[in-house]
Amino acid sequence: MNVVVCIKQVPDPNSVGQLDPSTHTLRREGVEVVLDPGDEYGIEAGLQLVETHGGEVTVVSMAPEKGLDAIRKALAMGAAKGVLITDPALAGADALTTAKVLAAAIKRQPFDLVITATESTDGYTGTVPQMLGALLGVPSVTFAKHLDGDGQKLTVQRQTESGYDVIAATLPAVLSVTAGVNEPRYPSLKGIMAAKSKPVDKLALGDLGLETPKPGQTITSVQPAEERKAGEIVEDDGEGAKRIVGFLEAQKVI
Amino acid sequence: MAGTTWVFAEIVDGKPVAVTLELLTKARSLGGTVEAVAFSPVAEAAAATLGEYGATTVYAGTDPAYAELLLGGPAADALAKLAQEHSPDLILIGATYTGRDVAGRLAALIDAPVIANGLDVAANGDITVQSAIFGATQVVQTKFDSSGPKVALIRAKSFAAEPGGGGAPKLVKIDAPIDEKHRAAKMVESKADTATGPKLEEAAVVISGGRGLQDPKNFDLLHQVADLVHGAVGASRAVVDAGWVPYAMQVGQTGKTVKPTVYIACGISGAMQHTVGMKGSKNIVAINKDADAPIFKLADLGIVGDTLKILPQLIDELKARKG
Ligand SMILES: Cc1cc2nc3c(=O)[nH]c(=O)nc-3n(C[C@H](O)[C@H](O)[C@H](O)COP(=O)(O)OP(=O)(O)OC[C@H]3O[C@@H](n4cnc5c(N)ncnc54)[C@H](O)[C@@H]3O)c2cc1C
Ligand SMILES: Nc1ncnc2c1ncn2[C@@H]1O[C@H](COP(=O)(O)O)[C@@H](O)[C@H]1O
Numbered sequence: 001m002n003v004v005v006c007i008k009q010v011p012d013p014n015s016v017g018q019l020d021p022s023t024h025t026l027r028r029e030g031v032e033v034v035l036d037p038g039d040e041y042g043i044e045a046g047l048q049l050v051e052t053h054g055g056e057v058t059v060v061s062m063a064p065e066k067g068l069d070a071i072r073k074a075l076a077m078g079a080a081k082g083v084l085i086t087d088p089a090l091a092g093a094d095a096l097t098t099a100k101v102l103a104a105a106i107k108r109q110p111f112d113l114v115i116t117a118t119e120s121t122d123g124y125t126g127t128v129p130q131m132l133g134a135l136l137g138v139p140s141v142t143f144a145k146h147l148d149g150d151g152q153k154l155t156v157q158r159q160t161e162s163g164y165d166v167i168a169a170t171l172p173a174v175l176s177v178t179a180g181v182n183e184p185r186y187p188s189l190k191g192i193m194a195a196k197s198k199p200v201d202k203l204a205l206g207d208l209g210l211e212t213p214k215p216g217q218t219i220t221s222v223q224p225a226e227e228r229k230a231g232e233i234v235e236d237d238g239e240g241a242k243r244i245v246g247f248l249e250a251q252k253v254i
Numbered sequence: 255m256a257g258t259t260w261v262f263a264e265i266v267d268g269k270p271v272a273v274t275l276e277l278l279t280k281a282r283s284l285g286g287t288v289e290a291v292a293f294s295p296v297a298e299a300a301a302a303t304l305g306e307y308g309a310t311t312v313y314a315g316t317d318p319a320y321a322e323l324l325l326g327g328p329a330a331d332a333l334a335k336l337a338q339e340h341s342p343d344l345i346l347i348g349a350t351y352t353g354r355d356v357a358g359r360l361a362a363l364i365d366a367p368v369i370a371n372g373l374d375v376a377a378n379g380d381i382t383v384q385s386a387i388f389g390a391t392q393v394v395q396t397k398f399d400s401s402g403p404k405v406a407l408i409r410a411k412s413f414a415a416e417p418g419g420g421g422a423p424k425l426v427k428i429d430a431p432i433d434e435k436h437r438a439a440k441m442v443e444s445k446a447d448t449a450t451g452p453k454l455e456e457a458a459v460v461i462s463g464g465r466g467l468q469d470p471k472n473f474d475l476l477h478q479v480a481d482l483v484h485g486a487v488g489a490s491r492a493v494v495d496a497g498w499v500p501y502a503m504q505v506g507q508t509g510k511t512v513k514p515t516v517y518i519a520c521g522i523s524g525a526m527q528h529t530v531g532m533k534g535s536k537n538i539v540a541i542n543k544d545a546d547a548p549i550f551k552l553a554d555l556g557i558v559g560d561t562l563k564i565l566p567q568l569i570d571e572l573k574a575r576k577g
Contacts, residue, residue: 019387095368099362125370126354126358126370127354128358130362131359134359140358141439161266170438217398217399218399220395223392224392225390231553233545233550233557236559240559244539251536253485
């Protein structure tokens with residue numbers, strides 16, 4: 001089966017993000033970029049499927065040139081090839097533009113299943129997987145926390161507000177996976193060596209027959225949020241529990 | 255003035271979910287016409303409630319198949335068609351799982367931008383959505399530049415739901431055949447993670463546990479406290495990912511937003527992805543053995559100590575108090 005996994009490169013989630021005050025885009029200088037930890041689950045899910053049912057995993061990413069590092073990591077984990085869409089016109093692209101670009105790149109080859117994370121760690125609009133489904137004309141099976149499948153069908157536990165639904169779907173489809181759906185592997189040394197010679201297709205907007213996107217939204221202001229102030233912090237001297245009971249009483253919740 | 259605002263009405267167990275009523279309340283305050291669009295075999299039965307919260311018209315899709323399909327696909331198709339006929343100015347959708355499915359597909363179908371993670375929306379000439387980034391340390395205003403309907407995904411609990419005393423809404427049946435491709439994904443079973451007591455989003459007291467609880471079985475201490483104070487139990491993502499407790503208990507950026515009267519964080523460090531889901535609580539109590547844990551920066555009452563020692567004492571105190 002042909003599995004496409006969409007992966008994003010994001011600023012290290014352990015660093016505190018900053019916006020450029022003039023352009024309102026994410027400041028990238030001096031910030032490490034990494035493969036979005038959320039996307040490792042998608043890569044792992046794709047690899048497990050092709051390892052059991054045959055076929056290969058292609059990773060697709062829309063990113064600046066540096067995004068190649070994220071693709072190499074996915075290739076080191078075991079993906080067969082990569083597609084990197086890089087174009088200066090795509091800087092600051094919104095979710096819909098991103099989805100259009102990814103869909104155009106995905107359509108260049110046959111696919112049975114497209115896998116994404118449920119949301120990216122930096123942008124977290126959480127709408128790209130659904131947009132991809134609409135643009136590719138297939139169902140989006142979203143928020144999977146457990147997955148069984150083969151070349152024809154999928155059975156997924158999809159998160160809901162109160163528990164989960166079991167969804168049975170036939171392919172082709174888009175699938176979005178949550179953290180916890182599997183245990184992503186680490187790239188092996190052999191994998192890292194092999195990744196260097198795996199093919200990566202580099203595309204620009206023109207190669208996809210797309211025009212420069214028009215932004216549909218503008219950030220008009222960014223301001224610090226009102227912060228809560230710390231209250232009383234005490235060392236537990238055996239009276240901690242009593243203090244909490246007193247607090248609950250004062251708030252009239254007990 | 256917002257012209258016409260539509261609210262996507264999500265129906266669960268025959269009733270509109272809380273965020274739908276919150277959005278209708280907000281839509282009323284924007285001025286203009288407020289209408290709801292619902293997809294459920296029992297959508298018509300929910301119309302009265304939608305009217306009570308401000309919808310003057312309810313568009314209702316009642317195909318029985320809505321109950322057994324992933325709703326996002328067919329609902330987005332029907333909404334796109336309806337939006338082309340009626341050109342609403344703004345479509346508000348609650349950021350639930352189904353809401354996100356609908357919003358993403360709809361935006362792609364009508365080629366309109368969607369602004370996600372909204373916490374507020376303003377309509378004065380332009381339509382602007384407020385959201386928070388970097389663990390809610392920064393507040394961002396984003397304005398739609400596009401013409402045509404604007405789609406905004408709004409987080410639950412952003413507004414209080416208040417009935418508006420409107421009369422019975424006009425009911426308009428949606429006639430939109432479900433495209434064959436959506437039948438490829440079927441819901442075969444629905445499971446609820448069993449929880450007793452009040453719901454996490456509604457409880458006046460929420461007591462949450464993190465990795466500091468050391469062992470999944472210690473969550474039982476939290477349940478005992480919750481039972482004694484008629485509260486609900488929440489969790490950090492670290493322990494949800496570790497499989498200690500179900501995801502339905504997760505509080506934070508990728509979990510639930512809670513705003514109880516008192517939130518008690520036990521053995522939770524206070525990462526910004528967690529605090530974004532609870533910093534709107536009226537009061538915060540934190541127990542952590544590390545005096546430098548970031549959670550103490552927001553706590554009204556912080557206890558530096560071992561939560562595994564304090565929780566049993568708290569249970570005893572609460573029991574003694576009850577007599
Ligand atoms: C994209 C993204 C989304 C995320 N979404 C969420 C989300 O929705 N919700 C969420 O919670 N997290 C989320 N996270 C994860 C978040 O960054 C933190 O990793 C997580 O909240 C940490 O959980 P924790 O506080 O339980 O664990 P830790 O950070 O490991 O903290 C455990 C704490 O327990 C204390 N402790 C240990 N033993 C004891 C004891 N005996 N008594 C008292 N205290 C003790 C320690 O001092 C420590 O402060 C997200 C992360 C990312 C990247
Ligand atoms: N630029 C991108 N390149 C590849 N995949 C992406 C990109 N942006 C988003 N995705 C995928 O879509 C998911 C959801 O992203 P988002 O809607 O931005 O939260 C991500 O976790 C990725 O799997």
